[in-house]
Amino acid sequence: MSDLLLGFGDALTPVTVLFVFLGVLLGYVIGVLPGLNRPAALAIAIPLSYYMTPLSAVAFLIGIAKASGAGGATTAVLINVPGEPNAAVTCLDGYPLARKGKARQALQAALYGSVVGDVVGTIALILLARPLATFALKIGPVEMTALMLLALTFIAALSGSSLLRGLAAGLFGMLVATIGLDIESGTPRLTFDQVELLDGVPLLAITVGMLALSEMVIQAEEFFAQRGEAAAAPVRSDASDDRFGWRELRDILPTILRSSVIGTLIGIIPGLGPSVASFASYGFAKRFARPGERYGEGELKGVAAAETADNAVVPASFIPLFALGLPGSVSAAILIAALTIHGVIPGPRLFEEHGRLIYGIYGTMIVAALLMLVVGRVGLVAFAQLTRVPATVIIPTVTMLCVVGAYLEAHSLFAVWVMIGFAALGYLMHRFDYSRVTFLIGFVIGPQFELSLRQTLIVTDRDPAALLTHPIALAILAVAVLGALFSLRGGSRALSSGDAA
Amino acid sequence: MSKRLALLGAAFVLLGQPAAQAAWPEKPITVTVGFGAGGTTDVVARAVADLVSKKLGQPVVIENRPGAGGAVAATALTKQPADGYNLVATTSTTITLDPQVTKLGFGLDDFTYVAATGEFPEAFIALPKSGWKTLKDAIEATKASGGKTTYASSTSLDRMITAALGKKTGVQFVPVPTRSGAEVVTQVMGGHTPLGYSSGAYYPQAKSGEVAALAVLGEKRLKGLPDVPTLKELGYGLSSVNLILFVAPKGLPEEVAKPLYAAFSAAAADPAITALMENRSLNAFVATGDDLAKTIAGQSESFRQLLEASK
Numbered sequence: 009m010s011d012l013l014l015g016f017g018d019a020l021t022p023v024t025v026l027f028v029f030l031g032v033l034l035g036y037v038i039g040v041l042p043g044l045n046r047p048a049a050l051a052i053a054i055p056l057s058y059y060m061t062p063l064s065a066v067a068f069l070i071g072i073a074k075a076s077g078a079g080g081a082t083t084a085v086l087i088n089v090p091g092e093p094n095a096a097v098t099c100l101d102g103y104p105l106a107r108k109g110k111a112r113q114a115l116q117a118a119l120y121g122s123v124v125g126d127v128v129g130t131i132a133l134i135l136l137a138r139p140l141a142t143f144a145l146k147i148g149p150v151e152m153t154a155l156m157l158l159a160l161t162f163i164a165a166l167s168g169s170s171l172l173r174g175l176a177a178g179l180f181g182m183l184v185a186t187i188g189l190d191i192e193s194g195t196p197r198l199t200f201d202q203v204e205l206l207d208g209v210p211l212l213a214i215t216v217g218m219l220a221l222s223e224m225v226i227q228a229e230e231f232f233a234q235r236g237e238a239a240a241a242p243v244r245s246d247a248s249d250d251r252f253g254w255r256e257l258r259d260i261l262p263t264i265l266r267s268s269v270i271g272t273l274i275g276i277i278p279g280l281g282p283s284v285a286s287f288a289s290y291g292f293a294k295r296f297a298r299p300g301e302r303y304g305e306g307e308l309k310g311v312a313a314a315e316t317a318d319n320a321v322v323p324a325s326f327i328p329l330f331a332l333g334l335p336g337s338v339s340a341a342i343l344i345a346a347l348t349i350h351g352v353i354p355g356p357r358l359f360e361e362h363g364r365l366i367y368g369i370y371g372t373m374i375v376a377a378l379l380m381l382v383v384g385r386v387g388l389v390a391f392a393q394l395t396r397v398p399a400t401v402i403i404p405t406v407t408m409l410c411v412v413g414a415y416l417e418a419h420s421l422f423a424v425w426v427m428i429g430f431a432a433l434g435y436l437m438h439r440f441d442y443s444r445v446t447f448l449i450g451f452v453i454g455p456q457f458e459l460s461l462r463q464t465l466i467v468t469d470r471d472p473a474a475l476l477t478h479p480i481a482l483a484i485l486a487v488a489v490l491g492a493l494f495s496l497r498g499g500s501r502a503l504s505s506g507d508a509a
Numbered sequence: 510m511s512k513r514l515a516l517l518g519a520a521f522v523l524l525g526q527p528a529a530q531a532a533w534p535e536k537p538i539t540v541t542v543g544f545g546a547g548g549t550t551d552v553v554a555r556a557v558a559d560l561v562s563k564k565l566g567q568p569v570v571i572e573n574r575p576g577a578g579g580a581v582a583a584t585a586l587t588k589q590p591a592d593g594y595n596l597v598a599t600t601s602t603t604i605t606l607d608p609q610v611t612k613l614g615f616g617l618d619d620f621t622y623v624a625a626t627g628e629f630p631e632a633f634i635a636l637p638k639s640g641w642k643t644l645k646d647a648i649e650a651t652k653a654s655g656g657k658t659t660y661a662s663s664t665s666l667d668r669m670i671t672a673a674l675g676k677k678t679g680v681q682f683v684p685v686p687t688r689s690g691a692e693v694v695t696q697v698m699g700g701h702t703p704l705g706y707s708s709g710a711y712y713p714q715a716k717s718g719e720v721a722a723l724a725v726l727g728e729k730r731l732k733g734l735p736d737v738p739t740l741k742e743l744g745y746g747l748s749s750v751n752l753i754l755f756v757a758p759k760g761l762p763e764e765v766a767k768p769l770y771a772a773f774s775a776a777a778a779d780p781a782i783t784a785l786m787e788n789r790s791l792n793a794f795v796a797t798g799d800d801l802a803k804t805i806a807g808q809s810e811s812f813r814q815l816l817e818a819s820k
Binding site for chain 2: 050054055058145146147149164189191192194195196201203204206207259278279318332334335341342345348349351353354355356357366418419420459462463467
């Protein structure tokens with residue numbers, strides 16, 4: 009108990025709060041800027057954190073990890089370019105809302121969703137770390153494979169106008185993800201003797217090229233096509249009903265709460281991460297949409313679903329770390345590094361040995377959530393002005409950020425060329441109506457799916473009967489099959505009603 | 510602004526002073542770490558670089574260039590001039606093993622071996638409830654139940670070692686691939702594989718007793734886990750030593766190599782580094798220059814033989 013009070017006291021000292029604030033600010037700005045992503049922010053921050061006290065270092069890093077997720081929605085809504093890969097789904101409804109002149113509403117839904125998701129994840133961490141971590145340990149190769157199959161059924165929900173094209177794009181994403189060293193034999197696959205490709209195509213180069221740079225090409229094309237005519241601003245910000253009040257909040261609150269739970273559960277399981285959470289949460293919301301909800305055309309709940317889940321992941325991914333000393337995510341691994349450099353070894357005895365520090369960290373996480381709300385709220389007012397910035401400024405700026413961001417990831421021009429190549433591909437996919445988002449899902453899920461499937465084949469000795477000893481996996485598979493059937497039926501119904509309209 | 514410039518100038522003059530006495534180094538040295546920020550190699554490299562910088566009187570700048578287990582940074586280094594201003598920090602297996610299993614643009618002769626600081630505490634692990642005290646128990650139990658077992662694996666080094674171990678003992682070790690040492694520990698703790706081979710992530714769990722270390726891979730026992738025998742002590746005649754290694758391009762001139770080696774030996778012997786090693790559960794291992802080159806050549810040769818034997 010005294011540890012708890014002392015720890016929370018530590019968290020509220022001005023220096024610690026200052027570092028959380030700096031972290032939140034840096035994270036938010038990096039989140040907003042397309043091209044610059046969380047890894048870039050953390051790469052800057054880790055060396056700095058070596059020179060801070062343990063709590064300040066962790067506070068700083070947590071601020072970054074949390075706020076970069078929240079910032080990513082801003083440009084997704086305003087200019088259809090996700091600031092972070094996990095905000096890719098936010099574009100689907102956020103940008104249409106902005107085009108209808110409801111940018112503020114979308115941004116507020118994203119912000120409040122982010123904060124609530126973050127708080128729910130943090131509370132789960134504080135209260136339920138041990139039981140949840142024990143549960144996460146039960147997710148072995150077989151269960152993971154089942155989960156991946158379930159995740160793949162969400163491609164259907166996100167594939168846009170044509171299921172077939174959505175699947176094609178998703179499979180293509182998985183194919184690109186197979187580039188690199190074979191996980192089992194260590195043999196290079198499709199690397200053409202390029203040492204840069206041994207670890208696979210850099211994630212940042214793909215997401216930035218596919219989603220941000222290609223979008224800039226598309227918008228530049230529109231811009232030139234409209235020049236001479238009365239070039240209407242793509243985004244209006246004058247809609248009189250662009251307000252976010254209690255009515256809107258009450259409307260989207262159930263979605264936010266559901267998505268918080270989805271995000272927290274996904275966060276606990278190592279290897280899934282925020283992008284999968286936002287895809288899954290959006291797919292879930294869309295599949296169980298009520299009549300009258302028009303996902304993909306500017307549905308506020310779509311924005312909330314995507315943004316809530318990916319933020320719940322961040323604190324939840326610390327659960328295996330604090331309970332068992334095992335990092336469940338990149339952010340958690342970085343936290344381990346920050347702690348060990350200060351002589352704190354994260355492990356099962358963390359609480360007994362460093363109780364005060366852990367409660368201090370919990371305290372800073374709550375502080376970070378509050379600061380995120382403040383910074384996000386202020387940022388919203390500032391960034392809403394972005395809609396008035398002409399395309400002649402936005403397009404070159406974003407293009408430059410894309411190049412810088414791709415370069416920063418590995419300090420290599422190779423990644424920049426890859427990024428440009430995928431921008432061209434993304435443009436072609438857009439032209440021929442193949443979903444870039446399902447490509448990304450395939451690319452993100454592919455490696456984990458392959459790994460789990462191959463692990464499963466090894467541990468079960470290729471014996472399908474072994475499935476019977478994995479009840480959790482069976483349950484997940486049943487949900488996946490039911491979900492797929494449901495969505496196929498729902499899909500054909502939507503299609504026929506579309507024909508009738 | 511001009512005041513700030515003046516200060517900056519003064520700082521440069523101060524930093525430049527020792528350089529005025531010796532010919533080398535006369536500008537900052539860059540150490541490129543072959544792994545991401547925050548990993549063991551990065552943490553050790555930064556701490557060592559800090560001390561080397563003080564000894565040489567020039568800033569030592571750390572850059573991270575992760576990829577292909579250090580091979581991306583090593584490849585880039587071979588294209589740099591051998592002037593002592595460009596070094597790479599990576600693990601020794603990046604150079605002694607990886608070129609033998611993957612086609613890479615470098616080999617043993619492409620580097621000058623500057624220093625090694627610290628040895629990874631690789632070990633076989635299992636759940637304590639298995640009842641196994643050492644790897645011998647695990648091997649006997651496996652033999653009794655069909656002679657085949659899975660284990661969680663994360664590097665080509667561990668696949669090679671277990672393949673050789675399998676040949677010697679008649680037990681088939683089937684690797685279940687994972688992406689990191691932490692995932693190896695997760696698989697073992699979750700009970701999904703009976704055994705695991707981890708290069709260091711297991712250490713806190715082993716200390717607290719949630720995971721049992723059955724054998725360590727080095728030549729000596731670990732300071733932090735004195736009861737765990739080495740593979741050699743168990744009579745399997747195998748060992749694997751993975752070091753944190755600093756290298757320069759080949760053909761480093763004598764007048765550069767000498768002060769550089771001296772600075773690294775002094776840094777590695779510093780109490781701050783010893784404490785860091787203990788913290789990270791690394792075994793102390795310091796070598797520079799020709800001694801180190803011999804160690805590396807020996808490592809590479811023994812890996813070659815192991816690869817032959819496991820074919």
